Amino acid sequence: MTIPTGGRFTPxxxxxxxxxxxxxxxxxxxxxxxxxxxxxxxxxxxxLGIGLTSRRLLGALKRVGRRFASPVAxxxxxxxxxxxxxxxxxxxxxxx
Amino acid sequence: MLDVPIAxxxxxxxxxxxxxxxxxxxxxxxxxxxxxxxxxxxGLYAAxxxxxxxxxxxxxGPEPGGPQPSIxxxxxxxxxxxxxxxxxxxxxxxxxxVTLRAQALALRFxxxxxxxxxxxxxxxGCEPILIDTLSFAPYDGGPWVAYRHFCRHFxxxxxxxxSRDSRLVSFSRQFIEGVPLGLASILLxxxxxxxxxxxLHVHLHARAETAWAQAHPRPGAGDSTPxxxxxxxxxxxxxxxxxxxxxxxxxWSTQSAWSGYYAEREGYADTAFALKQRVVAEWLHRLAARVxxxxxxxxxxFSKLAAASGARTVAIDADAVCADLxxxxxxxxxxxxxxxxxxxxxxxxxxxxxxxNAERMTLAARGPAxxxxxxxxxxxxxxxxxxxxxxxxxxxxxxxxxxxxEFVPKSDPxxxxxxxxxxxxxxxxxxxxxxxxxxxxxxxxxxxxxAPSARVLYRLTTR
Numbered sequence: 001m002t003i004p005t006g007g008r009f010t011p012x013x014x015x016x017x018x019x020x021x022x023x024x025x026x027x028x029x030x031x032x033x034x035x036x037x038x039x040x041x042x043x044x045x046x047x048l049g050i051g052l053t054s055r056r057l058l059g060a061l062k063r064v065g066r067r068f069a070s071p072v073a074x075x076x077x078x079x080x081x082x083x084x085x086x087x088x089x090x091x092x093x094x095x096x
Numbered sequence: 097m098l099d100v101p102i103a104x105x106x107x108x109x110x111x112x113x114x115x116x117x118x119x120x121x122x123x124x125x126x127x128x129x130x131x132x133x134x135x136x137x138x139g140l141y142a143a144x145x146x147x148x149x150x151x152x153x154x155x156x157g158p159e160p161g162g163p164q165p166s167i168x169x170x171x172x173x174x175x176x177x178x179x180x181x182x183x184x185x186x187x188x189x190x191x192x193x194v195t196l197r198a199q200a201l202a203l204r205f206x207x208x209x210x211x212x213x214x215x216x217x218x219x220x221g222c223e224p225i226l227i228d229t230l231s232f233a234p235y236d237g238g239p240w241v242a243y244r245h246f247c248r249h250f251x252x253x254x255x256x257x258x259s260r261d262s263r264l265v266s267f268s269r270q271f272i273e274g275v276p277l278g279l280a281s282i283l284l285x286x287x288x289x290x291x292x293x294x295x296l297h298v299h300l301h302a303r304a305e306t307a308w309a310q311a312h313p314r315p316g317a318g319d320s321t322p323x324x325x326x327x328x329x330x331x332x333x334x335x336x337x338x339x340x341x342x343x344x345x346x347x348w349s350t351q352s353a354w355s356g357y358y359a360e361r362e363g364y365a366d367t368a369f370a371l372k373q374r375v376v377a378e379w380l381h382r383l384a385a386r387v388x389x390x391x392x393x394x395x396x397x398f399s400k401l402a403a404a405s406g407a408r409t410v411a412i413d414a415d416a417v418c419a420d421l422x423x424x425x426x427x428x429x430x431x432x433x434x435x436x437x438x439x440x441x442x443x444x445x446x447x448x449x450x451x452x453n454a455e456r457m458t459l460a461a462r463g464p465a466x467x468x469x470x471x472x473x474x475x476x477x478x479x480x481x482x483x484x485x486x487x488x489x490x491x492x493x494x495x496x497x498x499x500x501x502e503f504v505p506k507s508d509p510x511x512x513x514x515x516x517x518x519x520x521x522x523x524x525x526x527x528x529x530x531x532x533x534x535x536x537x538x539x540x541x542x543x544x545x546x547a548p549s550a551r552v553l554y555r556l557t558t559r
Contacts, residue, residue: 029210029211029241029242030107030108030109030110030210030211031107031210031211031241031242031245031273033239033241033242033243033244033245034244034305034309035308035309036304036305036306036307036308036309037243037244037301037304037305038239038241038243039304039308040300040301040304040305040308041239041240041243041244041335042239044296044300044335044338045239045240045328045331045332045334045335046331048331048334048335048337048338049328049330049331049333049334049335051334052330052333052334052337053330
């Protein structure tokens with residue numbers, strides 16, 4: 001599998017990156033965070049952040065919807081929304 | 097009071113670690129006082145302690161004199177310092193999860209980890225815990241400066257070990273600041289490009305490091321005024337969540353040449369093994385050791401006996417799968433919480449590494465243990481690795497004050513197996529030669545023949 005880098009990837013990615021970086025605060029660290037790594041993280045965390053915000057928004061909308069549909073026992077529904085408790089001892093067998 | 101600085105603590109200008117009368121202390125320098133006070137006053141410290149994520153400490157107060165005094169802390173002591181290149185995959189994964197949980201918690205309190213070195217995690221008993229109280233800094237927006245640190249120290253070696261070979265965890269010994277992502281990307285199997293975690297946090301991350309090395313503005317002066325939650329906190333929460341999911345999703349095989357050793361034991365009869373168990377348990381009880389090192393522990397049969405006698409036990413074995421199985425076992429059973437499995441090859445034990453070869457200690461420098469257990473291991477070292485018996489005795493004596501050692505003679509099926517494909521050049525390898533070698537470094541306190549086998553168990557005290 002080939003991951004696009006260098007010449008082909010640079011014009012679009014660099015444009016997006018420059019926009020994101022322009023609004024980013026400078027990073028201060030006593031370790032070297034790596035310039036390329038910081039830039040990559042800026043893009044990655046922005047994308048992941050949109051995903052997280054969307055999921056939270058969707059979850060909130062679902063809860064509001066359910067409350068309107070059935071006004072009784074909202075606490076039980078909220079407990080259901082939180083999902084099962086993660087067990088830390090055994091690793092899951094599937095991959096990300 | 098004699099203060100000895102710990103060589104590995106020089107990197108962070110916010111503080112340093114030193115030993116005073118054998119007790120480890122941490123000094124918060126003026127540069128780190130504001131962040132430390134924020135950690136303590138924000139409620140983050142209490143939250144971290146509540147979840148057993150950070151080592152608790154007593155504050156000894158500021159140094160007298162000076163406009164900006166340093167603060168001295170006495171953390172709860174770690175009995176055995178271990179290093180990430182000595183951990184099994186499960187230990188590395190759990191240490192990574194502790195780091196990520198601490199980061200997630202810190203973000204809620206307007207702080208973030210400013211580094212994510214695997215050396216900042218130690219095992220208290222068998223539970224991983226962060227030991228660097230000064231790793232927490234006020235978070236004021238911007239990227240997580242320790243993201244690359246985390247990927248190099250935790251995620252890359254974890255995925256490498258899980259998808260290639262668990263022995264690759266010890267590969268990180270070569271890289272004091274973590275495995276370079278470009279190298280990890282080359283070494284990982286191609287199928288990992290199809291998995292979100294390795295793709296995002298190793299492969300693409302490594303490419304971006306090279307391609308965009310000049311893209312980000314150089315770190316410079318920034319607004320260091322702390323604020324509670326910034327608009328970018330949610331992005332970092334998303335990044336931390338992604339890393340956590342990726343870390344939890346890593347899986348691996350738990351089969352190796354040695355993992356079934358006790359189940360398929362050929363060496364000697366059950367009666368001899370039962371006698372060995374009884375004698376070792378009785379000697380351990382009599383010696384009332386605080387710290388036991390079990391050399392060649394395999395899946396920890398005798399380490400568990402030592403733990404049952406009340407000793408903190410370090411179970412040392414070269415087989416990463418055995419250590420992993422033992423770690424999973426002891427995490428499930430509170431009675432075995434005193435067992436710490438470590439992956440160390442005794443034919444090439446951990447050296448001193450890092451700056452000036454002083455940052456990380458050799459195995460022997462972390463001793464001596466009260467009691468060394470060397471059961472069914474001497475033949476592997478003396479015959480499997482050609483170590484002269486006198487050298488073997490000398491090394492064992494350097495590791496502990498007392499020892500329980502098993503001699504396995506040439507007639508034993510396990511030794512016969514070692515000699516099957518090689519010349520027998522071990523003329524002095526017999527009981528008399530073994531006792532002669534022991535005699536130079538140890539006093540033989542007791543000797544029990546493990547009949548009906550020809551094996552012999554010795555209880556020894558270092559001269």
